[in-house]
Amino acid sequence: xxxxxxxxxxxxxxxxxxxxxxxxxxxxxxxxxxxxxxxxxxxxxxxxxxxxxxxxxxxxxxxxxxxxxxxxxxxxxxxxxxxxxxxxxxxxxxxxxxxxxxxxxxxxxxxxxxxxxxxxxxxxxxxxxxxxxxxxxxxxxxxxxxxxxxxxxxxxxxxxxxxxxxxxxxxxxxxxxxxxxxxxxxxxxxxxxxxxxxxxxxxxxxxxxxxxxxxxxxxxxxxxxxxxxxxxxxxxxxxxxxxxxxxxxxxxxxxxxxxxxxxxxxxxxxxxxxxxxxxxxxxxxxxxxxxxxxxxxxxxxxxxxxxxxxxxxxxxxxxxxxxxxxxxxxxxxxxxxxxxxxxxx
Amino acid sequence: xxxxxxxxxxxxxxxxxxxxxxxxxxxxxxxxxxxxxxxxxxxxxxxxxxxxxxxxxxxxxxxxxxxxxxxxxxxxxxxxxxxxxxxxxxxxxxxxxxxxxxxxxxxxxxxxxxxxxxxxxxxxxxxxxxxxxxxxxxxxxxxxxxxxxxxxxxxxxxxxxxxxxxxxxxxxxxxxxxxxxxxxxxxxxxxxxxxxxxxxxxxxxxxxxxxxxxxxxxxxxxxxxxxxxxxxxxxxxxxxxxxxxxxxxxxxxxxxxxxxxxxxxxxxxxxxxxxxxxxxxxxxxxxxxxxxxxxxxxxxxxxxxxxxxxxxxxxxxxxxxxxxxxxxxxxxxxxxxxxxxxxxxxxxxxxxxxxxxxx
Ligand SMILES: Cc1cc2nc3c(=O)[nH]c(=O)nc-3n(C[C@H](O)[C@H](O)[C@H](O)COP(=O)(O)OP(=O)(O)OC[C@H]3O[C@@H](n4cnc5c(N)ncnc54)[C@H](O)[C@@H]3O)c2cc1C
Numbered sequence: 001x002x003x004x005x006x007x008x009x010x011x012x013x014x015x016x017x018x019x020x021x022x023x024x025x026x027x028x029x030x031x032x033x034x035x036x037x038x039x040x041x042x043x044x045x046x047x048x049x050x051x052x053x054x055x056x057x058x059x060x061x062x063x064x065x066x067x068x069x070x071x072x073x074x075x076x077x078x079x080x081x082x083x084x085x086x087x088x089x090x091x092x093x094x095x096x097x098x099x100x101x102x103x104x105x106x107x108x109x110x111x112x113x114x115x116x117x118x119x120x121x122x123x124x125x126x127x128x129x130x131x132x133x134x135x136x137x138x139x140x141x142x143x144x145x146x147x148x149x150x151x152x153x154x155x156x157x158x159x160x161x162x163x164x165x166x167x168x169x170x171x172x173x174x175x176x177x178x179x180x181x182x183x184x185x186x187x188x189x190x191x192x193x194x195x196x197x198x199x200x201x202x203x204x205x206x207x208x209x210x211x212x213x214x215x216x217x218x219x220x221x222x223x224x225x226x227x228x229x230x231x232x233x234x235x236x237x238x239x240x241x242x243x244x245x246x247x248x249x250x251x252x253x254x255x256x257x258x259x260x261x262x263x264x265x266x267x268x269x270x271x272x273x274x275x276x277x278x279x280x281x282x283x284x285x286x287x288x289x290x291x292x293x294x295x296x297x298x299x300x301x302x303x304x305x306x307x308x309x310x311x312x313x314x315x316x317x318x319x320x321x322x323x324x325x326x327x328x329x330x331x332x333x334x335x336x337x338x339x340x341x342x343x344x345x
Numbered sequence: 346x347x348x349x350x351x352x353x354x355x356x357x358x359x360x361x362x363x364x365x366x367x368x369x370x371x372x373x374x375x376x377x378x379x380x381x382x383x384x385x386x387x388x389x390x391x392x393x394x395x396x397x398x399x400x401x402x403x404x405x406x407x408x409x410x411x412x413x414x415x416x417x418x419x420x421x422x423x424x425x426x427x428x429x430x431x432x433x434x435x436x437x438x439x440x441x442x443x444x445x446x447x448x449x450x451x452x453x454x455x456x457x458x459x460x461x462x463x464x465x466x467x468x469x470x471x472x473x474x475x476x477x478x479x480x481x482x483x484x485x486x487x488x489x490x491x492x493x494x495x496x497x498x499x500x501x502x503x504x505x506x507x508x509x510x511x512x513x514x515x516x517x518x519x520x521x522x523x524x525x526x527x528x529x530x531x532x533x534x535x536x537x538x539x540x541x542x543x544x545x546x547x548x549x550x551x552x553x554x555x556x557x558x559x560x561x562x563x564x565x566x567x568x569x570x571x572x573x574x575x576x577x578x579x580x581x582x583x584x585x586x587x588x589x590x591x592x593x594x595x596x597x598x599x600x601x602x603x604x605x606x607x608x609x610x611x612x613x614x615x616x617x618x619x620x621x622x623x624x625x626x627x628x629x630x631x632x633x634x635x636x637x638x639x640x641x642x643x644x645x646x647x648x649x650x651x652x653x654x655x656x657x658x659x660x661x662x663x664x665x666x667x668x669x670x671x672x673x674x675x676x677x678x679x680x681x682x683x684x685x686x687x688x689x690x691x692x693x694x695x696x697x698x699x700x701x702x703x704x
Contacts, residue, residue, distance in 0.1 A: 080646050082578040105647045150650050151657035157647075225674070284672060285456075285479060288516040288665040298664055299517060299657075302642035303650045310646060312588040332580050340580065 026241075029211060035108060039063035039070035043116050045189045049256070050133075050174040050182045059114070059135070071112035072190075073103040073136070073160060074183065078341075081313050083118070083187075084127045084180060085341060088162065090119035090134060097134065097172070099142070099165040107307075109145045109158040112138050118183050121176055123338040130337055131179030135171040142166075152299035185256070190308045192244070192251060192261030210234065212275045216282045219293060226282065233274035240267035259321040262314040269304040269311065276301045350612055352415040356408070360394060360416045364423035370655050376426035377519030381485045386427045386451065395429060396447060399437040404447035410434070414556040414611040418604070421560030421666075424658035426520065428453055428482040430553035436490040438549060443501035443535040450487030452503075455480055455525070456550060456669065459543060462527060464493035464502060471495065471534045473502050473527045479669070483511045483523035491527075492537070492546050499537040504530055518661035545618070550670035551627035552607075552614055558630040558666050559600070559607040562637045565659040566596035569641040572648070583644070595640035599633035606630060613700055621683065621700040628676040634663040 033040065044063050047056050062068035079085040088101025099119060109115070115136045122130030136143065142165035147155040174182040209217075213230055216222070222230070244267070247260035280287040280294030287293055305311040319325040332340035367385045376382035389395060398413035399405020413434050420429045428451055436452035455462055455477040462475035473491060483489055489509060491502045510526040570593055573584035583589050610626035613619030638660040642649045649656040667673075683703070687695055694702050 075647070078577070080578060081583075082580075085578070149652040151652055151661060152650075223674070281672065281674075285668045288668045289479065289514055289522060291514075295517060299661065302639065302660075303647070305643060306646050306650070311643065312586070315588070328579075330579070 035069055035111070036063070036066050038072050038108065038112075038116070039068060039114075042072065042186045042189045043070045043114075046116070046133075046173065046182055046185045049185050050178075054170070055135075055173065068113045069108060069111055070114045070116060071106050071108040071138070072186070073106050073109070073115040073117040074186075075105045076102060077104055081310060083183065084131070085337075086118050086120055086131060087341070088117070088119050089123070090121050090132060090167070092121070092169075092176075093166075095169050097167045097169060099134070099136065099162050099167055101162055103160040103162070105148075105157045105307075106145075106160050107157045109138065109160050110147055110155075114138060115160070116173070116186065118179050120337065121179070124336050125177070126334050127332060127337040127340060128180045129177060131183070132176050133173040133179040133182040134167055135173060136162075136165065136167055137171075140165045140167065150303070152296055152303075154296075154300075187309065188257040188261055190261075191265040191314070192247060192257040210237075212279055215293065216279050219279075219282045220284075226278070229278055233271065233278060236267070236274065237271045240264070240271055243267065259317050262309075262317045263322075265308060266311060266314050272297075272304050273301045350411070350615070352411050353408070356397070356412050357415055357419070359392065360419045361422075363388060363392060363394075364419055364425050368423040368425045370658075373424055373426055373655075373658050374652065377515075380513060380515070380521055381482065382426045383485070385425060386485075389425070389427055389429070395432040395451075396437055398433055399441050399447060403441040403444075405433070405437060405441065409615055411611050411615045414552065414607070414614075417553055417556035418560040418607065421557035421662070422564045424518075424561065424564070424655075424662055428485070430557060431481045434553045435546075435550060436488070439490050439492055439501045439537065439541065439546070440488075440503060442538040442541045443503075445501065445503050445533075445535050448487045448503075451482060451485055452488040452490055453480055453482050453486040454550075455489065455491040457547075458491050458493060462491055462493070464491075464495050464500060466495055466534055467531070469534050470531045471500055471502050473504060473530045473532065475527055477525045477527070479514070479516070479522040480525045481523075482521045483509070483525045484513055484521055489525060492541070492543060494543055499542055501535050501537050501541075502530075502532045503535070504532055516661075516665040518658070518665050520662070520665065522665075540618075547670060548618075548620055548623045549614075551676070552610055552619075552623045554666045554670050555603070555607040555610060555623070555626040555630045558634055558663060559604040561659045561663050561666075562596070562603045562630075562633055563600040565637060565641045565656065565663075566593075566600040568656060568659070569593060569596050569644050573644050576646075576648075583646075589644050592640040592644040596637045596644075599637035599640075603630045603633040603637075609699075617700075618704075619700050621680070621695065621703060624671075624676045624679050624683075627671055628673060628680065631667045631673050631676070634667050638663055 040063060044060060047059055074083055076086055076088060078087060088103060090097045090099050115138055117134045117136045119132055119134055120130055121132040142163050144161045146159045148157055148159060149155050216230065244264040247264055250260065251257040276294050276297035280298045283293035287295060289295065320327045367388050372382060372385060393406035394416050396405040397408040397416060398410045401407045417430055431453040432451055435454045437447060440447055440452065456479055462473060462477050464471040464473045471493065480489065483506065486506045489504045489506055491504065493500045493502055508530045512524040514522050514524055516522045573589055573593065574582050576583045584593065606626040606629040610619055610622040613622040641656065642660060645656055648654050684692055684695060
């Protein structure tokens with residue numbers, strides 16, 4: 001998606017040239033674009049799909065150049081998998097909106113300049129309908145970020161408390177009441193991986209051993225069982241990359257990522273977990289120490305199948321939207337949110 | 346060797362009460378930040394728990410190995426940040442088996458000497474040299490105990506911690522696993538009783554970890570059932586989703602499996618050597634830990650990833666203990682080699698009869 005943004009707003013590269021840049025990048029070990037991933041991979045595409053020309057002019061270039069870091073304020077204490085249960089309220093007051101509520105698990109909030117924030121603008125509508133999307137400047141008065149320490153000793157996500165923050169109406173993204181549609185665009189791009197991928201691990205070049213395998217090799221002589229394990233993860237990785245590439249190509253043709261992104265997310269998570277497990281196992285007892293191989297990855301791995309929508313939710317999406325299986329009962333779908341949230345089931 | 350096959354219920358009750366009072370979320374977090382929890386250890390030591398299974402004549406608290414392992418199960422269950430396994434079942438055992446004094450402070454052990462730490466005899470002393478890694482709580486210990494094989498005889502060196510150089514290190518759970526250097530330290534040469542060898546020490550280490558792990562998996566499973574029943578999404582407790590119920594069942598199965606394996610190994614070890622049961626128990630606990638941590642974390646969602654919620658006290662301990670005293674590959678190989686050596690006709694008797702068929 002970084003390519004698309006470059007194409008639309010600065011460099012005049014064609015879609016196929018962009019694809020080529022992506023492919024070349026993945027052949028090399030290049031810096032992780034993690035801090036910029038929300039802007040490049042999710043907000044950028046959502047602005048292209050739902051933003052006004054003025055918003056695109058204002059926000060896309062800083063996203064592409066890396067001068068603006070964005071975070072994603074979707075999840076709340078009561079709205080995790082059930083994202084449409086968002087309670088943070090936005091009330092219109094002339095040309096402004098008054099924002100009040102709490103977000104949680106907001107990655108990058110401590111250093112972000114902007115947040116894309118899902119808010120409830122009409123509690124009397126059914127839960128998916130009364131939502132609106134906003135961009136919120138993180139330095140706005142009334143926005144307080146409290147970092148949370150994760151078990152891997154990283155503090156990259158935060159609780160965000162907002163009380164009485166005033167947001168200009170020109171920072172509303174999409175129509176009033178259309179927040180869920182914008183959120184779906186953001187999430188589809190998140191699942192599909194968007195621009196979050198920086199480079200690769202060198203493996204796409206074929207001639208070079210992926211760095212994680214080279215690392216394991218330095219630890220011990222590989223037993224035949226380890227070789228088999230490594231080969232299984234490597235093949236899964238490779239096929240997964242091709243499949244994600246195909247999904248991305250399809251998305252480019254159709255103009256929007258579809259449910260195939262859920263498959264991509266599931267496979268990417270499995271690859272990460274497989275690599276973490278193997279490098280940590282290969283380190284033996286030393287792997288439990290701070291200096292051990294795969295030490296951080298083992299403690300990070302469980303979050304991979306949770307962040308960006310849990311494995312269970314991705315499978316629900318695939319079941320319902322790809323396989324056409326009957327959906328789960330959703331009794332709260334049509335009821336006004338301020339009633340359904342009290343619990344209908 | 347005794348034929349006692351039950352744990353004194355008073356031990357279970359007292360240890361459970363003491364540990365639930367002392368090991369709350371804050372005290373465990375604090376122990377991790379500060380590299381130890383002297384107040385928890387003191388309360389634990391006051392009851393004599395650290396020296397169960399060491400005879401009273403040797404300076405211990407008496408009681409059976411079975412009792413000691415039951416206490417370890419509870420230590421694992423409460424994620425108690427104390428060197429309970431090291432002090433009694435491991436260091437205490439080595440000291441008792443070499444007729445040496447049991448210190449009043451903490452005794453810990455070098456988990457895998459051999460290539461890392463060696464000793465040479467000099468008159469009636471042993472000179473100990475080398476660097477030992479992953480020594481639990483060495484920084485807080487009074488004695489660091491090392492089992493050394495010198496000219497085919499096993500000696501137990503009981504070394505004052507202040508004669509060693511201790512570099513603090515921690516495992517994934519933030520438990521001290523220090524690097525200890527011995528620079529030609531001289532201590533009395535005390536030969537170990539027959540039956541004490543690097544091999545039997547490794548099995549005993551594995552036995553101690555199986556007991557800890559069984560407790561931790563059980564607590565993790567209980568936490569997860571409670572959390573998913575309280576956590577509401579889509580208007581109902583997430584425990585109502587069948588996909589979540591599958592995680593809960595994995596957690597509960599693995600808790601039962603690990604406990605059964607650890608208790609069988611403990612009972613057999615209490616009677617005599619229990620190589621087969623211990624090898625099987627450690628392998629089973631390792632695999633159960635891998636599956637159960639995965640299932641329980643998944644069922645918790647993001648909440649389980651934070652330091653503020655207690656799941657990580659258990660999961661990070663399990664990931665670490667899984668690696669101590671033998672990972673999956675080591676015990677699988679051991680079991681495979683034994684089974685192959687017995688031959689096809691002895692396989693079923695081995696599985697049903699266990700170590701008694703190997704004697
Ligand atoms: C490291 C990390 C970073 C994150 N960063 C961000 C961020 O930057 N911005 C942001 O907005 N959010 C972020 N999140 C939050 C993330 O999106 C949520 O954690 C996720 O959507 C799951 O919600 P939850 O944690 O509340 O779990 P819950 O929804 O409470 O789920 C608990 C369990 O129930 C299962 N479950 C729930 N509903 C169903 C169902 N219908 N069918 C079957 N199973 C179900 C889940 O799969 C899970 O196993 C982050 C999370 C993590 C761990």
